[in-house]
Amino acid sequence: MSFLGISIPNPLDLIKDVENVAQDLASGNVLGALGDVAGIAGGLDPLSAMVESVGSAIGLPQPVLDAIKVAGGALTGDFNAVLSGATDGLSRAGGKAAQTNYAPSMDSSAASAGYAPPPTTPANSELTEKLQALQTLKDNFTAFDQAVPAAFGALGNAGDMKIGTDEFQYISDNPSQYSPEMVSAARYFLDHPDVYAAVGISDGIIPAEVDNAIASTKGEIAYSGAPASNCDPSTQVDSTDWSSSQPVDDVSGQIDGIINNPNMSLEDKIMAVLMLLEEAAQKDVRDDMSNLSGAQKKNQDAVGGKDDKAKQEGHDDVTNATNQLQRDSERLNQLNSLMSNIEKMFNDMKMTAIRNIGQ
Amino acid sequence: MTHVFGKGKAMKLTADAMKKIKAITSGEITWAEIGGITFERAQQIAQVGCDFASAGQFDEARQIFEGLVAVNPKDAAAHAALGTVYQQLGRTSEALAEYDAAIAIDGKNPVARANRGEIRIKRGDLKGLEDLTQAVTADPAGELPASRRAQALLKAVALAAANRRNGTA
Numbered sequence: 001m002s003f004l005g006i007s008i009p010n011p012l013d014l015i016k017d018v019e020n021v022a023q024d025l026a027s028g029n030v031l032g033a034l035g036d037v038a039g040i041a042g043g044l045d046p047l048s049a050m051v052e053s054v055g056s057a058i059g060l061p062q063p064v065l066d067a068i069k070v071a072g073g074a075l076t077g078d079f080n081a082v083l084s085g086a087t088d089g090l091s092r093a094g095g096k097a098a099q100t101n102y103a104p105s106m107d108s109s110a111a112s113a114g115y116a117p118p119p120t121t122p123a124n125s126e127l128t129e130k131l132q133a134l135q136t137l138k139d140n141f142t143a144f145d146q147a148v149p150a151a152f153g154a155l156g157n158a159g160d161m162k163i164g165t166d167e168f169q170y171i172s173d174n175p176s177q178y179s180p181e182m183v184s185a186a187r188y189f190l191d192h193p194d195v196y197a198a199v200g201i202s203d204g205i206i207p208a209e210v211d212n213a214i215a216s217t218k219g220e221i222a223y224s225g226a227p228a229s230n231c232d233p234s235t236q237v238d239s240t241d242w243s244s245s246q247p248v249d250d251v252s253g254q255i256d257g258i259i260n261n262p263n264m265s266l267e268d269k270i271m272a273v274l275m276l277l278e279e280a281a282q283k284d285v286r287d288d289m290s291n292l293s294g295a296q297k298k299n300q301d302a303v304g305g306k307d308d309k310a311k312q313e314g315h316d317d318v319t320n321a322t323n324q325l326q327r328d329s330e331r332l333n334q335l336n337s338l339m340s341n342i343e344k345m346f347n348d349m350k351m352t353a354i355r356n357i358g359q
Numbered sequence: 360m361t362h363v364f365g366k367g368k369a370m371k372l373t374a375d376a377m378k379k380i381k382a383i384t385s386g387e388i389t390w391a392e393i394g395g396i397t398f399e400r401a402q403q404i405a406q407v408g409c410d411f412a413s414a415g416q417f418d419e420a421r422q423i424f425e426g427l428v429a430v431n432p433k434d435a436a437a438h439a440a441l442g443t444v445y446q447q448l449g450r451t452s453e454a455l456a457e458y459d460a461a462i463a464i465d466g467k468n469p470v471a472r473a474n475r476g477e478i479r480i481k482r483g484d485l486k487g488l489e490d491l492t493q494a495v496t497a498d499p500a501g502e503l504p505a506s507r508r509a510q511a512l513l514k515a516v517a518l519a520a521a522n523r524r525n526g527t528a
Contacts, residue, residue: 097477098446098454099504100412100420102405103470104398104436110465112398114389114433 129188130195131217136185137163138210143182147171163205165190278339281332288325295321391431401427405440412444420444428457435465443474443505451478467497473509480516488516 104111299314408423442457479487498506
């Protein structure tokens, strides 16, 4: 039985049909279900050709094209009523409108465009190696614990659920008896006595300590991937002293310093660079005013003379200088407005965070 | 070398620094790249925004997604999410602008397609059908609520049309 009115002997009303549609959607065969519509699509309306051409251009599946044609067929009469009926029914069948989702592209390079690449610092690689060693130790704890044969007597302490350097050394010296992961892990702990000391207790490593170390290392990796954010007021400002009158050549590379400063938060970087842009714009306006003044003086001199060409040039110079001043003044105003808005946005975000903490 | 003056201060910008400023203002590089914000970090921030929105705290969600769009205007998903928040706040024209921006970056973004399609359809604009079909084809399995709604809406429109033609609606 089709859910579409025409093939149902006793057609349901629209709302009921839409609810059926929703159930049909839940089965997952959306395009196939839409294909049911195709049978009534032929030669319905003048929009078909348009839909066909547009749809083909954008690569729509045929069942979807047919569905649109059917919808378009209703345009012969009261299209708004059709749409209204559909959307009203949808409010019951299709869930909430404009549900907020962050849905990045499946193409990872497109999705991450405009973002900083993941950190691949040596420190991060080292943490990853540490995590792998700890994970291998956890997954193979019993094998590690029983690594030293009983023949080694007290040295082995096999099966005591504690692992010491003897076990690691034995595994490292007998790699053919163990998996490559275990050998790598054993050698890692031998090469990193600081890690062993941090994970182990006085007479060896126990499972609970390994779990704690894994959790801690995961946290370190996550932290190392986060952008630097420092709320200490003493370190928030770049080493540059913005208020001091420094010699011109001493502040070369200010932007580089701001952008690459790991101690500045993103907000500080944005505001600092915007300040530089604002100051550059102010300088441009001052230059424009100076140019305008010069042009006006030149024009006055020309007006008093008899050279028509000089008069025209003087007039043009004043016009051009005035236009430039207007453009740069407008740019400065826009920049001031942008700074004000961004500052307000940051303040709002901070206030929201504070309010949320207080709840 | 460009000289920059202001408020009694004096400084000089290197050519490289000016190049970077121009790159920022022209959109070649983003604040996210400068600030070291990774895509993974952005996803975490976006999740907070989505949580706010689902709790009905749209003003807080708006601030978060406006921030994401500001630090990376190339993020289609952030534009689309911001559009949904504007839509919930009744700021439909701004929502449409965000959906337009999202689609300009990623023509297959199902959230932007589905919601723009619905707004257009409610306005009697046939282009909405194209948006809805794009949302359906971008997410045929209906993994996202937006595309599921697009599927339902598309079918509902087809159904309504069929019913109307056959005198049942």
